[in-house]
């Protein structure tokens with residue numbers, strides 16, 4: 001057995017004695033020497049520990065307890081206005097060769113970034129607690145899972161990790177047995193001087209979200225918000241994992257994961273990649289409007305996909321919780337989420353009602369009187385400002401989800417039947433189409449574009465290319481990633497059955513600026529068409545961009561024929577312009593752009609002109 005030594009905790013909140021493998025101990029020792037925390041606390045993920053962290057957060061003013069009669073066990077956190085979303089401009093992929101980071105990432109030489117961080121973060125945990133949080137991405141002993149350890153000086157982050165991932169000291173045993181693990185270092189970058197009173201949301205105006213794929217390491221400085229700080233999420237489960245996945249023959253994707261059951265009682269597993277704030281959580285919890293259909297939730301943000309022993313593509317959700325967008329969530333759009341959020345939820349940057357409950361735009365009409373906005377100020381309804389931040393979020397465990405599928409913790413994962421790509425496009429992209437084949441599907445994924453949302457800094461509404469919804473999350477060269485997807489097709493074609501690939505767009509707008517398609521539960525009509533396609537029950541209409549529905553079940557919807565036409569036809573001129581944009585974007589991959597993608601683009605152009 002690998003020798004272990006007792007963790008050198010000056011104080012420890014864990015009741016049981018923690019022993020950790022030498023490599024983890026050494027790493028924590030080094031971090032402590034560099035970041036100089038007041039104390040080191042080893043976390044075990046227990047309910048008692050969650051209670052202690054919660055009490056700490058209430059005491060420090062980070063958490064406002066909500067009215068227990070309205071929202072039992074729930075809290076509101078307000079962040080600094082400078083720390084409200086992912087910071088893509090401060091997210092770095094540090095590889096020896098800049099080409100390995102590729103054209104879509106901010107590249108810095110690893111040694112240079114380490115040197116910078118050594119200075120910038122020196123002593124940054126002064127006066128604070130360093131929490132050591134061991135976790136598993138995915139069910140503890142699944143062949144698809146990967147372990148990691150995050151150190152953080154934020155109790156908010158440590159508690160969020162309890163909800164978002166499987167925190168467990170068993171992970172330390174697996175590491176001692178030789179499992180390779182991802183080192184995740186996080187500091188809010190706000191050292192406390194002796195006697196200094198802490199702010200409710202400590203952070204730093206300078207931020208570095210740095211990834212070191214060559215040493216399987218992440219270092220994040222300056223933020224406590226979402227993907228910037230909960231390192232198992234986007235930093236590990238996508239950026240680092242995408243690199244592991246390429247090397248090991250699997251896929252780490254920004255995808256929801258659901259089980260769809262038809263009125264015949266037949267189940268299908270679908271994954272869908274949509275950019276941030278483009279509908280994954282809502283899809284994952286959809287209540288189908290069509291009678292007899294059922295959707296069960298497996299994941300809402302990240303899926304890891306790998307060929308199983310039967311040769312078929314299988315998927316797990318590496319996460320254990322939801323960090324979901326609050327605005328727009330209501331009993332009509334997402335009743336499942338509304339039930340899930342009734343208790344034991346942490347809300348960040350939503351508005352507070354006069355009776356101690358939460359509120360956000362889109363939850364109810366009219367806007368309640370007497371709101372306190374996300375900044376903690378009295379909300380002026382005439383100001384035109386939102387009471388909740390547009391990227392305000394809820395944090396809650398998977399098990400709270402009433403539509404959770406029983407397979408959610410299955411170490412084998414579930415067989416994937418269909419892959420869906422989508423984005424937020426007010427024009428150009430029809431409601432649904434099917435790819436002609438795997439390579440064409442990869443081309444569809446590669447050419448996804450979407451209007452920017454509040455999930456990251458930047459101008460909301462601007463259309464940008466977002467291949468596979470992975471633009472901010474890919475840990476290596478985009479050209480190599482596209483080749484990897486093509487190669488996965490080659491593997492699966494031989495060993496098993498290829499999932500079918502679809503593209504959707506729930507967000508087309510009419511001339512008056514309102515959405516043409518009702519969305520949410522009505523999206524089940526689109527799923528019905530997909531299942532009909534999977535079952536070979538309906539023929540499709542060939543079009544230059546893919547296979548369109550010949551007819552879609554719109555019975556009972558208040559949709560005029562011109563809207564239906566706009567939703568299910570091809571606007572040739574708009575598509576041509578979009579292809580130009582996609583071609584220019586993909587050209588940034590230079591000679592790493594796979595020939596098959598160039599061929600799909602050329603073939604689409606030929607079909608458009610004939």
Ligand code: GTP
Nearest residue numbers: 276277278279280281282325327328455506519520
């Ligand atoms: P991330 O957590 O950032 O990755 O976002 P997500 O992809 O899970 O997006 P989410 O489901 O939270 O939806 C984001 C916003 O889009 C919310 O305000 C939703 O109400 C809205 N939305 C989701 N689905 C639909 C839909 O079918 N139609 C319309 N019009 N809006 C939708």
Ligand code: SPV
Nearest residue numbers: 086226227233234276455
């Ligand atoms: C996203 O931005 O896609 C999210 C939220 O899911 S965050 O965890 O901040 O990345």
Ligand code: MN
Nearest residue numbers: 275276277301
């Ligand atoms: Mn996301």
